[in-house]
Amino acid sequence: MADADREFVEYVSARLPRLHRTAYLMCGDAHLADDVVQQTITALYVNWRRVSRADNVDAYVHRMLVHKLIDEKRLGWAKVRLLGWMPEPERPPATPHDDLAERDSLLAALARLPRGQRTVLVLRFLCDLSLTDTAAAMGCSEGNVKSQTARALAAVRQALDVTELAGRNSR
Structure with a gap:
């Protein structure tokens, strides 16, 4: 080789x-x-x-x-799925030591975000890319990444009701 x-x-x-x-x-x-x-x-x-x-x-x-x-x-839009049955909803692959309820809530909150906001959060926080690398990957300015991140985090916090989540974790 x-x-x-x-x-x-x-x-x-x-x-x-x-x-x-x-x-x-x-x-x-x-x-x-x-x-x-x-x-x-x-x-x-x-x-x-x-x-x-x-x-x-x-x-x-x-x-x-x-x-x-x-x-x-x-x-x-050009692809069509022709199935004789309705597929089961997909479940994300499980990762060890995850709290399943929190993971499912987070995935649901991510799924509700617009594509750009979801991409920013995944690249910045899950892939741990820098601001510069995220902007380069998305083909946009660093300012755009910052504003998309702020909007996305606000939406996720609202969807997850962070105060409830924090209270549950402190028990």
Whole structure:
């Protein structure tokens, strides 16, 4: 196996679970998240030599992921699902040590946010990207990221009724 291929496999293997989680949290659909991650990894492989020389490969890959998700959403109107049955609502993959009720409440609050606000929160707080990296990934200004973050946090706080949540945690 060539060095570049080995580096690519090591990089993707180490980050695949995080990419899946990020994609799921941004779109709220496990199947769509799988598709978007697969498209991102394919594009990454094709461009690996160039991408691997970037200053921040993770930020570059997150930007690719956001763009693939946007592309998928734009083309979503052309897709039709024909099923003879109604699919069960999807449940997010469980993570150890999570309080299920709080996680479900948070996911529901995220799902109600507009796409830009949801993406900002996922990239900033769940992927731990900097303000600059988030703005680069989303293709917008840092000021836009700040305002989207403030609006999104206010909406999530309202949806979760943070005072009730804080009272429950102090018991």
